[in-house]
Amino acid sequence: MARLSQLVPSSGHEPPILVDDPFSEAVLSSPFEFQHALREAGPVVYLSSHNVYAMGRFEEVRAALVNWQGFESGNGVGLFNPRHETPYRRPPSAILELDPPIHDAPRHALEQALGPRMLTGFRDGWARTAEIMVEELLNREVIDAVADLAEAFPLKVFPEAMGIPEEGRENLLLYSDHNFNSFGPNNALVENGRAAFTKLVGWMGQQGSRESLRPDGLGARIWAKTDEGDLTAAQAAGVIRSLLIAGLDTTVHALGAIIDAFLSAPRQWELLRAEPTRARVAFDEAVRWASPVQTFFRTATRDIGVAGTKIPEGEKILMFLGAANRDPRRWDNPDQFDLNRDPSGHVGFGMGIHRCVGQHVARLEAEVVLHELARRVARIEPSGEPKPHLNNTLRGWKTLPVRLIPA
Amino acid sequence: MNGGRAALCVEQKELVAEGVVRLRLVDPRGVRLPDWAPGAHIDLNLSNGLTRQYSLCGNRWDAMSYEIAVLLEPNSRGGSEFIHRQLQVGDLVQMGGPRNNFRLVPADSYLFVAGGIGITPLLPMIEHAAKMEAPWTLLYSGRQLSSMAFIDRLQSYGDRVVIRSRDTQGRFDLGAAVSNLRQGAKVYCCGPTSMIDALEQFCRSLPTGALRRERFTAKVQTSPARSTAYEVELARSGKVLTVEPGESVLNAILKAGAPLLASCREGLCGTCETTVLSGVPDHRDSILSDTERERNLSFYPCVSRAASDRLVIDL
Ligand code: HEM
Numbered sequence: 001m002a003r004l005s006q007l008v009p010s011s012g013h014e015p016p017i018l019v020d021d022p023f024s025e026a027v028l029s030s031p032f033e034f035q036h037a038l039r040e041a042g043p044v045v046y047l048s049s050h051n052v053y054a055m056g057r058f059e060e061v062r063a064a065l066v067n068w069q070g071f072e073s074g075n076g077v078g079l080f081n082p083r084h085e086t087p088y089r090r091p092p093s094a095i096l097e098l099d100p101p102i103h104d105a106p107r108h109a110l111e112q113a114l115g116p117r118m119l120t121g122f123r124d125g126w127a128r129t130a131e132i133m134v135e136e137l138l139n140r141e142v143i144d145a146v147a148d149l150a151e152a153f154p155l156k157v158f159p160e161a162m163g164i165p166e167e168g169r170e171n172l173l174l175y176s177d178h179n180f181n182s183f184g185p186n187n188a189l190v191e192n193g194r195a196a197f198t199k200l201v202g203w204m205g206q207q208g209s210r211e212s213l214r215p216d217g218l219g220a221r222i223w224a225k226t227d228e229g230d231l232t233a234a235q236a237a238g239v240i241r242s243l244l245i246a247g248l249d250t251t252v253h254a255l256g257a258i259i260d261a262f263l264s265a266p267r268q269w270e271l272l273r274a275e276p277t278r279a280r281v282a283f284d285e286a287v288r289w290a291s292p293v294q295t296f297f298r299t300a301t302r303d304i305g306v307a308g309t310k311i312p313e314g315e316k317i318l319m320f321l322g323a324a325n326r327d328p329r330r331w332d333n334p335d336q337f338d339l340n341r342d343p344s345g346h347v348g349f350g351m352g353i354h355r356c357v358g359q360h361v362a363r364l365e366a367e368v369v370l371h372e373l374a375r376r377v378a379r380i381e382p383s384g385e386p387k388p389h390l391n392n393t394l395r396g397w398k399t400l401p402v403r404l405i406p407a
Numbered sequence: 408m409n410g411g412r413a414a415l416c417v418e419q420k421e422l423v424a425e426g427v428v429r430l431r432l433v434d435p436r437g438v439r440l441p442d443w444a445p446g447a448h449i450d451l452n453l454s455n456g457l458t459r460q461y462s463l464c465g466n467r468w469d470a471m472s473y474e475i476a477v478l479l480e481p482n483s484r485g486g487s488e489f490i491h492r493q494l495q496v497g498d499l500v501q502m503g504g505p506r507n508n509f510r511l512v513p514a515d516s517y518l519f520v521a522g523g524i525g526i527t528p529l530l531p532m533i534e535h536a537a538k539m540e541a542p543w544t545l546l547y548s549g550r551q552l553s554s555m556a557f558i559d560r561l562q563s564y565g566d567r568v569v570i571r572s573r574d575t576q577g578r579f580d581l582g583a584a585v586s587n588l589r590q591g592a593k594v595y596c597c598g599p600t601s602m603i604d605a606l607e608q609f610c611r612s613l614p615t616g617a618l619r620r621e622r623f624t625a626k627v628q629t630s631p632a633r634s635t636a637y638e639v640e641l642a643r644s645g646k647v648l649t650v651e652p653g654e655s656v657l658n659a660i661l662k663a664g665a666p667l668l669a670s671c672r673e674g675l676c677g678t679c680e681t682t683v684l685s686g687v688p689d690h691r692d693s694i695l696s697d698t699e700r701e702r703n704l705s706f707y708p709c710v711s712r713a714a715s716d717r718l719v720i721d722l
Contacts, residue, residue, distance in 0.1 A: 066439065069468050100467065101535040104444050105513050117682050117704070117721070228698050229593065229616025230512045353442055 015309045016041045021049035022295070022318070023184045029388040031294065031395065032335075035323035043307035044317075050079055050185060052297070052316040056323030058330035058347070060306055064298060064319060066352035071298035071317060073354060074099040078183035078297055083314045094238025096246070096354065103353065106239045109225045110357045113218060119364050126157050126365065130372040138376060138406050142383045145400040150255035153369055154248055158361070162244065163217020168203050175200045176249040177391060183297065184392025207244055208237035218243070243358060250292055251362045253389070253396030255369060257290030258282065260400060261337040262380050271339045272374050273407075278339050279370040283363055288346035289337045291322035294395045296350070321347045322395065379405040414499045415440075418472065424556040426479040427524065428491055431465070431472050435499065439470040445531035446509030446621070449473065450670045450678065451486075452501035453494070459486035460676045462528035462597070462621075463505060464557075473505075476556050478524040503670055506677045508694045509621040511535055515591030517543040518584060520606060522598020523550070526557055528621055529597055533564070543567060546579045548598075585609040596620045615698065622675065622693045632689035637713040641665055641722045642684055656708035656718075665722050667708070674710035681708055686718035 018041055020027060020034055027034045038045055038056035045054045055061050064071045076082060077097055095106045112118070133153060137143050151173065159169040178197035181189045206212065210233075213219035219240045225231040231239075261282075262269045272278050297318050300311045311317060325346050326334035332341070349356035356362075373380075384401035419431035434440055444467065448460045465474030479491045494500070511532050519529045519536075526547055536543040545564070548571045549555035561568045571579060585594065585606070594617060596606050603620045610618040631652065639648045639656055641663065650659045657679055660667050670678035674692030688706035708720075 067470070068442075069470055100444065101511070101538050104511065104535075108444075108510060227615060228696070229514075229614065230510075232513050235513065 013308070013310050015044045015046045015053065017046045017048050018054070019048050022047065022054075022320075023050075023187055023189075023392050025390060028390045028392070028395075031322060032326070035320060035326065038320060038323055039327055039329075042309070044309040044311065047318065050318075052079065052318050053300075053311050054318040054320060055306070056320040056327070058324040058327035061319050061321065061324035062345075062347055062351055064306065064317065065347060065350055065354075068099060068353050070301055070304045072099050072301050073097050073103075073298060075299035075314075075316075076297070079185050079316065079318075081299070081314075081316050083299070093245075094235060094242045095357070096242060100353070105231055106235050107353065107357065109222060109231045109235075110239055110243075113221045113225070114358055114360055116360045118221070119360055122157070122161055123364060123368065127368045127372070129153070129156050130368045134369075134372045134376050134404075137404055140404075142401055142403055145259040145402045146252075146256050146389075146397050147399070149259065149369070150252045150397075150400075153255065154251045154365060157365060158248055158251065159244075161218055161361070162240070162247075163214035163219045164207055164244065165212055171200050171203055172244055172248045173252070175204055176245045177394070179245050180249060180391050180393040182392070183295075187392070189390060189392055204241060204244070208240035210236070213240070247358050247361060249394060249396075250358075251365055253292035253394050254283070254287055254290070254362060255366060256397045256400055257292055258286040258366060258370065259380060259402060260386070260397065261286045261289055263382050263400075263402065265337045266379065268337060268339050269374075269380060272370070273378075276371055276374045279367045279374065280363065281339055281343065282370055283366040284346065284348075285337060285339060285341060285343040286366075287348035288325045288331075288343040289335075290395060291325045291348045292394055292396060293348065293350075294322040295320055295393055321350070373404075376407055377404045378407040381405060413502050415473070415502045417494060417496050417498050417500065420494070420496050423476060424558075425551075425554040426491075427476055427554065427556040428479075429474060429476045429556070430490070430494075431474050432500070432502070433472045437471070440473055441505060442470070443467055443473075443505040444507060445511045445535050446528050447505040447507040448509075448528070448676070449475070449505045450503035450676055451475075451490075452503065453486055453489045454500075455485055455489045455493075457486045457489065458503070458670045460623075460671060462509075464527040464530045466534070467531065476524065476527050503668070503678060504676075508677050509595075509597070509619060511595070512593065512616070512619070514541060514593035516541055516589060516593075518588060518592060518594045519543060519545040519547075520579070520581065520584075520594065520596040520598065520602070521545065521547040522596075522602040523548075523554070524556065525597035525599070525602075525621075525623070526555070527597070529595060530557060530560070532595060533561075537564070544584075545569065546581075546584060547571070548573055548579055550574055581606055582609045585613070588613075592617065594618045597623070616696065631691070631712050632714040633712070637715070638717040639713065640717060640719040642719055643722060650713070655710065656712060660708060660722065667722060669709050672709045674707050677707065679707055679709050680705050682721035684719040684721055686713060687715040688712065688718060689714040 043057050043060045047054050178193040181193055210223045223236050226233055226236050295318055297316050300313055300315050302313045304311050325348055328334050349359045381403045383403045386400045387398040389396045389398040415432040416435040418433045421429050423429045443463050448462045450458050450460055452458050461475035463473050464476055477487050477490045480487045517536050521529050545568045551574050552572045596603055634652050636649055636651050639650055646663055648659045648663055650656055657669050668678055670676045677694050682705050683703055689712040690700045691710045692707040
C-alpha cells in the first residue's frame, strides 16, 4: 500500500515523497503500515497528497513539538494554511492555536485549575460512579465497550465536573468529533459532519458564560481567575469551551484504547489485577500504544533544517504522534502493550508548551475506571468484530463488543 | 516550568553599567534550556556555597541561552561579589529553576515601575506588552544614570520609557502615576522595598491583582502567629513532627529525612513550595498574593509556620 514516489529523487535537502493519503479511509482505519513507511522513508517526508511535510520518528517529532519558536501553533494546528488560503474557516482556539505571549496566561490558568491537587476532590465521587457503572455492566451478557463504558463514563463525570448545564451535554461528542475532523482535509468525514455540527454552533457559543456554570465546578474555578486579574472574561469563557471540546472525545477514545489494549494482551490484565496500582502506568501505556490523538500540524516560522532536510518558512508540517509512539528507534517491541515498560516520555499528550493540560483529568477518570474493573472483572473477552471510528485526528473504535467475566 | 537542576556555562560576561554585569548562560551540551516566561527567575548555586536568585532578562525566542544581570552589592553576603570578581567566561554554574512568582497577566494597559536592578524582570515584560500591542509605560529610576543597566535597549521605545536619576532629578511621583491609570490597567513593580511599599499604599483602591510586585529582599518579618510548638504531619509517610517555635518547618522536615529541595531559605524563591492538605499555615513568605494566602493550598516551609495546632502536608 504505502509507496514511495519514484519521480523525485531524494537528495540531501529535498525530502523523500510519500504519495499515500494519511486521511484516507484505508489509512485512518489501520494506520500502522503507513506509519511504518513514513518512519522508514526518512526523518522528514513530503506528503504529495496534501502538499505538506511530515515527521514520524520519535526523536524528530518530540524535538519539533518542544521547539515552539521554530514550529508555531498560531497559524493553526490543522491542514488549512491561512498564509496560502483565505478565509480562515475556524476561529482560532483560546489556547491550542495560540503562541506565546498570548498563550501564556490561559495556559498558566489551566495548569493551575487542572493540576493534580485540584482534582483530588473529584476522586471519591468518580470512583462511586465507576462502581455503579461496572456493577450494571456485569449484569449483561455482552457490552459495547465504547457506548456502554468508554463513552458512558466520561459523559457522566466530565460535563458534571465542568459544571455546565445538563441540557445538551450529549452534543459534546458530536461537536468535538467534527472539530477534530476539521484539522484534516475537506474529505467525506468533514462533509458528512458539517450539517449536524452547524446546528450546534449556537449551543456551543452559549457554553462557558459565568452564569451558566455551577459554582463548585472546574468552569467556575477558571472564572475565579478573572477575579484575581489573571485572566480576562473572554479568555475564561474561551478556555472553558476549549476544555469542553478537547476533554471528552479524547478521553472516550483513550478508555476504548485501554480495553482494546487488554484484549490484545490478556496476560497484562492478570498483571493489573495482581497489582491495581499499575492502573496509572496502564493508562499511559495505552495512550502510547493507541495514541487517541494521532496527529497535529505545526507551521515553520523560518526556513528550518531537520536532520539535513530543509522545511521552508510558512510550510505546514504534520506531526505523527502515533507513529512516534511506536517508533522502534525509541521503544522496544513498540506494538506490544506492556505494563512492565516505562511509557513516560511518550508524545501521546504532545510535548512542550502545548502538552495536554487536561491529562490529569483524563488520568484520574481512567484510573478510577481501571481500579473498579480490576476489582470486579476476572477477564475481558472479545465478543464480535470491532468497528473503527474514523476521524481525521482521533483514532478509536465505533463499537468494541466484549464480555466481562466477573471475578 | 520544572524545578530541576542543571549546569550552565557562562558564555558571555560584560559590564553593562557601573557595577552591573550581564551574563549569557548556555547549556554546556548546546541543547535547549527549559522554557520560561517573563517574571521568571533562576537560582544559581555559586561555588562559594551561596544560592542566589536572578530574573531572566533575555529573549525567550532564543531557547539556547538565558540572560541575567547582576548588581555588585557592597553589603551583599558575597553572591554578587563572587559573580563580579571570580566567575569567568567558560565557568560552569549550577542552576535551579526557572520558577515564576511574577507572571505577566492580561491587562488593557501596563504601568511598569523599576528601581535600579529591578529593571531585569521587567525587560522581557515590556517586550511582551509591545508584542501584544497593549499600551504601556515604564518608569525607571536609579541613583545615577551611569549605574542604570539597559538604558540603550530601552531607547527604541521612545517616550513610553521615562528614565530618571534620583540624585539629580528626584523620585517619581508614583501617586500621580497610579491615579492617572485607566480602568483595566495593571502595575508591575520590581525594586527596593521602599519603592514597593510606597506603591502598595497608592494601589490600595485598585482592583484585586492590579498590583504585582517582586521583591529582591525578603519582607520584614512580623512576629509569628503563635509562640508555642505545633505539629506537622507528613501525609505520605504518616510521620508527625513536633516543631518548636524557634525552628523552621523546613529544618524539621529535613531532619526527619523527608526529601525537599530548598534554596533561598528566605521565602523569596519558591523552591520549597509544599502542598498543604489541611490546617492553616502562618504565611511569612514574600511570594503569595493575599488571595493565594487565604486559599492555604500551599506554603513555603523555609519561613512559614503553622497558625493551627497541626498542619498536614503532602510530603
Ligand atoms: C487521553 C486523553 C487525551 C489525549 C490523548 C489528549 C491529547 C492531547 C494532545 C496531543 C495535545 C497537544 C496538542 C498540540 O500539541 O497541538 C493536547 C492539548 C490539549 N488538551 Fe488534551 N488530551 C486528552 C485529554 C484531555 C482532557 C480530558 C482535556 C480537558 C479537560 C484536554 C484539554 C486539552 C487542551 C485545552 C489542550 C491545549 C493545550 C495547549 O495548547 O496549551 N485534553 N491534548
